Amino acid sequence: MLKVQFNKKRRELNVSVSLELEQGEALGLFGASGAGKSTVLACIAGIEEPDEGLIELEKLRLFPPSLPLHKRPVGYLTQDPGLFPHLSVKENICFGIPRNQGQGKQQLDWIATLRERLRLGPLWNAPAALISAGQARRVGLARMLARKPPLLLLDEPFAGLDRQLVRELIDDLVFWNRTIGFSMIAVDHQAEVLRRLCPRQAVVLEQGQIIQRGTWEELCSSPGTPLLRSLLAPL
Amino acid sequence: MRIERRWLSRIGSAVFAAALLYPFTAFFARIGPWQWGPEVRDPALASVRVSLLLTSLAMVIIVVVGTPVAAYIVRCSSRERLVWQALLLIPILLPPLALGILLTLAFGPYGSVGAWLEHYGIVMTNSATAFVTTQVYVGMGYYVLGAVAALDAVPYMLQKHAALLGLTPVKVFFRVTLPLSRLGLAVALSLAWVRAVGEFGAVVVTAYYPSGMPVQLWVNLQSFGLPAVMPLLVVFLAIALPFPWLIHVLAQRRRHA
Numbered sequence: 001m002l003k004v005q006f007n008k009k010r011r012e013l014n015v016s017v018s019l020e021l022e023q024g025e026a027l028g029l030f031g032a033s034g035a036g037k038s039t040v041l042a043c044i045a046g047i048e049e050p051d052e053g054l055i056e057l058e059k060l061r062l063f064p065p066s067l068p069l070h071k072r073p074v075g076y077l078t079q080d081p082g083l084f085p086h087l088s089v090k091e092n093i094c095f096g097i098p099r100n101q102g103q104g105k106q107q108l109d110w111i112a113t114l115r116e117r118l119r120l121g122p123l124w125n126a127p128a129a130l131i132s133a134g135q136a137r138r139v140g141l142a143r144m145l146a147r148k149p150p151l152l153l154l155d156e157p158f159a160g161l162d163r164q165l166v167r168e169l170i171d172d173l174v175f176w177n178r179t180i181g182f183s184m185i186a187v188d189h190q191a192e193v194l195r196r197l198c199p200r201q202a203v204v205l206e207q208g209q210i211i212q213r214g215t216w217e218e219l220c221s222s223p224g225t226p227l228l229r230s231l232l233a234p235l
Numbered sequence: 236m237r238i239e240r241r242w243l244s245r246i247g248s249a250v251f252a253a254a255l256l257y258p259f260t261a262f263f264a265r266i267g268p269w270q271w272g273p274e275v276r277d278p279a280l281a282s283v284r285v286s287l288l289l290t291s292l293a294m295v296i297i298v299v300v301g302t303p304v305a306a307y308i309v310r311c312s313s314r315e316r317l318v319w320q321a322l323l324l325i326p327i328l329l330p331p332l333a334l335g336i337l338l339t340l341a342f343g344p345y346g347s348v349g350a351w352l353e354h355y356g357i358v359m360t361n362s363a364t365a366f367v368t369t370q371v372y373v374g375m376g377y378y379v380l381g382a383v384a385a386l387d388a389v390p391y392m393l394q395k396h397a398a399l400l401g402l403t404p405v406k407v408f409f410r411v412t413l414p415l416s417r418l419g420l421a422v423a424l425s426l427a428w429v430r431a432v433g434e435f436g437a438v439v440v441t442a443y444y445p446s447g448m449p450v451q452l453w454v455n456l457q458s459f460g461l462p463a464v465m466p467l468l469v470v471f472l473a474i475a476l477p478f479p480w481l482i483h484v485l486a487q488r489r490r491h492a
Contacts, residue, residue, distance in 0.1 A: 082390075
């Protein structure tokens with residue numbers, strides 16, 4: 001189980017959240033731009049440090065004290081997948097796998113599955129610096145999943161991609177969420193993306209505070225604020 | 236009218252380039268036959284050996300000490316970084332002769348550190364140690380400031396991503412930061428190299444012996460005149476110029492790629 005409860009003052013915004021997530025569950029973090037969604041993920045990932053609070057994943061204390069990034073069993077994917085431009089696609093995907101595990105049959109099978117499912121075969125030996133933005137997003141996803149972290153943090157990873165690719169990537173993530181059983185917190189300001197990725201539950205953030213939580217049906221039927229109502233309304 | 240302007244600017248640029256390269260015509264100056272007899276050759280070759288070996292050693296020290304310092308400065312607050320940059324500028328901005336005198340007094344028998352070192356048999360004037368120490372002081376500021384710029388150019392989030400993929404900070408440095416900044420670090424090192432290998436003002440005070448190439452050039456000029464200087468000057472330029480020149484050209488190509 002993931003337990004998150006912290007405060008973080010950030011310029012004009014005071015982000016204060018309290019969340020719990022069972023292993024294998026997917027939670028959508030929804031809200032307008034600047035509501036503090038990315039800060040929540042960055043604090044769980046360890047990119048930023050909360051001012052106070054507690055973050056625990058199973059029995060592992062992530063904060064306080066702040067656990068070093070390399071010891072955090074989390075996968076973190078943002079709009080910019082952060083591929084290493086001096087490495088090939090294959091080297092990027094295998095980057096975080098310890099050498100002694102990299103040659104194991106299970107690990108090799110898993111990498112082969114990712115390669116096939118995300119259609120990375122033709123790119124496999126290409127320099128990461130030369131692939132398109134959509135391809136880079138697929139490589140970033142594969143790199144994050146290669147280590148099978150128990151918790152995925154997705155910060156608008158599909159922004160700017162075409163609908164077909166977004167649909168495919170979401171289907172892949174949902175499939176692996178069911179089969180592998182990792183937990184997932186996803187952030188987006190597009191309700192339809194988030195609803196497809198995390199169909200069961202969502203939390204709504206406004207001005208750094210959680211203003212509503214529940215199923216998507218509950219949020220749509222009785223949105224707590226006018227802003228949420230307008231965010232959920234079709235264009 | 237437009238074409239004329241273009242040609243005018245081309246001619247202007249060509250004149251400028253010719254003026255920059257004009258000093259090299261000195262190799263064809265009528266100064267009589269170049270001297271390379273044993274009285275010139277032996278000390279000249281010894282000075283080449285001294286310059287190459289000891290400057291290389293100084294560069295190793297500069298890289299080993301300067302790179303972690305640069306990595307630290309990159310992560311400092313902007314105020315602390317300003318302090319570091321101001322500090323690193325001091326040996327760069329000091330007139331070389333003044334630096335030489337300061338080093339001689341500080342590390343010589345009159346300085347507390349110099350007296351202590353001499354007690355352990357380490358002589359800090361007119362010795363290989365003095366030569367290397369002077370070059371480290373001369374080149375360190377150039378290397379560290381250049382290295383800070385090179386490390387700064389590596390996206391911060393890439394290093395965070397690498398850490399989140401399970402790499403310790405040391406591994407992140409060697410697998411991500413270093414490969415992505417190596418050309419910038421090489422440029423910084425080449426600046427330190429060219430500054431150190433060509434240093435005369437400070438070295439002539441701290442380490443007249445063992446003579447490096449610049450000091451030997453001066454000695455040849457004083458003792459035998461210009462014809463005895465030219466052969467060593469060719470060797471000097473062949474050693475000092477190509478490495479930094481090539482690195483800078485490569486860096487510019489990468490920047491424009």
